[in-house]
Amino acid sequence: MTPALLPRLLRPLLILLGITLAWQLIVWITGVPRFILPGPLAVGETFLNQLPLLSRHALVTGAEILLGLLLGVLLGLLSALSLVTWGSLRRWLLPLLVVSQAIPVFALAPLLMLWLGYGMASKVAMATLIIYFPVTAACFDGLRQTPTGYLQLARTLGAGRRAQLLQIRLPAALPAFGSGLRVAASVAPIGAVVGEWVGSSTGLGYLMLNANARMQIDLLFAALLMLALLAVALYFLVDALARRLTPWLSETFNHDAQ
Amino acid sequence: MEIQIDNARLSWQGHRVFDGLSLHLPGGQWTCVLGQSGVGKSSLIQLLCGIADRATVSAEIRCSDGLPLRGRVAWMAQQDLLLPWLSVLDNVLLGPRLQQQRRASAEQQEQARYLLSQVGLADHADRLPATLSGGQRQRVALARTLLQDTPLICMDEPFSALDAVNRIRLQDLSAQLLHDRTVLMITHDPLEALRLADQILVLQGSPARLSAPLRPAGATPRALDDLQILQWQGELLRQLAEEPER
Structure with missing residues (x-):
């Protein structure tokens, strides 16, 4: 296990190091000014110096992302369950849901500001909206594609509709739900930051715009770094959660890998 | 428990799979229905188990205890259907x-x-x-x-996904554990039927009909190298092969 784990951790680190090195080289060779492209060293320095400021704004953005994620996943899950349970709802709502995806959610941002104000609510709504559909679609597909054999077996075992849904269809949909969750985790930060760009007084998106306007490009990059760290941490957290939801999948995986 | 099925009818996508089918399942015995793929063997099992979803079905089913059969059939399929x-x-x-x-x-x-x-x-x-x-x-x-x-156990080619040795082992185990139970087993393997069944019927034709039952003697599971069994196997195979390919 340990010898296999080492290269797995080492490889991404080496890639990161390589990219940083290339970045620094470009800055050295072209002599591009600091207000166009600061080098990684300058960004790192700003990152450390401005850590309290960055953390304060990251906390706001992080809260928006998490709340949006929670709401979006909850709403998506509930929608998928309702769509599967009630056939008439499915016939009326599903076409609407699909067509609504043609509207670019970003275009709604100004409206959300108008309705929900400049505070966190509009950003949470933005993140919720942007992940609602992928989660709904993933859960709905997962719930619909239960192997018919499982359901037939459940019926010969005397399972009612409720037991079939809770004990067969829901667990069978967990892998699909897990991939929906992963997509949501990677998309939710976009919603929050776009919301902040349109109008806000705190958050990493606000900080980036502000730094850009003041030509503090190193601060912009530092904020970007913070955002990336936040997004990556969130993704790994959600990925770990999704794996815990479907322990039988990782077990087969380990079994195959051996 | 003894079960009598009459006038069993099943059509699927406008195609009459079988019509007016009668089948008697003696209590505490194994009945094997043989037939090639697609003849409607599985449909018969699904009808009895109440899971023939996309087909139009009707049948008169009488159990010797006078109670309805619905909800009292165990189903064992070719896939194990274990929830992962x-x-x-x-x-x-x-x-x-x-x-x-x-x-x-x-x-x-x-x-x-x-x-x-x-x-x-x-x-x-x-x-x-x-x-x-x-x-x-x-x-x-x-x-x-x-x-x-349950009073009736329906097995739909339960061993056909296994390799030869494991298949023999599971046949033996099932014969031992389901001894004295009323079993309807569907298979396309005459040897399997001859090893395990108290009566064997062949399902053939379109719409499908059941042949007169063959009753091999002796306790199950029967020996693989029994000459009588091997001779019957040849006969059943010939009978199955007479039908045009599907």
């Missing part, structure tokens, strides 16, 4: 779990463990199905079927 997220023990307990909101009584748990030991998997109770081999998984499915304790 449940442990082996919980898969055996699937029936009670589905009927009683996930909780199986201590008595049922004990029964399930006993059945697992009967199929030789006592020390695999807490493992996940993905860690078992195909033969082991089908043994778990057998234990699950046994726990249901």
Whole structure:
């Protein structure tokens, strides 16, 4: 296990190091000014110096992302369950849901500001909206594609509709739900930051715009770094959660890998 | 329990699979229905189990105890249909779990463990199905079927996904554990039918009809090298091959 784990951790680190090195080289060779492209060293320095400021704004953005994620996943899950349970709802709502995806959610941002104000609510709504559909679609597909054999077996075992849904269809949909969750985790930060760009007084998106306007490009990059760290941490957290939801999948995986 | 099926009719996508079919299942005996793929063997099982979803079905079914058959049939399919997220023990307990909101009584748990030991998997109770081999998984499915304790057990080619040696082993185990139970088994393998069945019928034609029953003598599972069995195997194979390919 340990010898296999080492290269797995080492490889991404080496890639990161390589990219940083290339970045620094470009800055050295072209002599591009600091207000166009600061080098990684300058960004790192700003990152450390401005850590309290960055953390304060990251906390706001992080809260928006998490709340949006929670709401979006909850709403998506509930929608998928309702769509599967009630056939008439499915016939009326599903076409609407699909067509609504043609509207670019970003275009709604100004409206959300108008309705929900400049505070966190509009950003949470933005993140919720942007992940609602992928989660709904993933859960709905997962719930619909239960192997018919499982359901037939459940019926010969005397399972009612409720037991079939809770004990067969829901667990069978967990892998699909897990991939929906992963997509949501990677998309939710976009919603929050776009919301902040349109109008806000705190958050990493606000900080980036502000730094850009003041030509503090190193601060912009530092904020970007913070955002990336936040997004990556969130993704790994959600990925770990999704794996815990479907322990039988990782077990087969380990079994195959051996 | 004895079961008499009359006027069984099943059509699927406008095609009459069988019509006016009669079948007598003697109590405590194994009935095997032989036929090639696509003739409607599985449809017959699905009709009896009440899971012929996309087909139009009707049949007169009489049980010797006068009660309706619905809900009293155990189904064992070619795929083991073990739920990958449940442990082996919980898969055996699937029936009670589905009927009683996930909780199986201590008595049922004990029964399930006993059945697992009967199929030789006592020390695999807490493992996940993905860690078992195909033969082991089908043994778990057998234990699950046994726990249901229904008056009729329908088996739809339960061993056909297994390799030859495992198939023989599972045939022996099933014959031993389901001895004295009323079983309807569907298979395309005459030798399997001849080893296990008290009566054998061939399902043939379109719409399909059942042949007169063949009743091999002797206790099951019968020996593989019995000359009489081998001769019958040849005859049944010839009879099956007479029908045009589907």
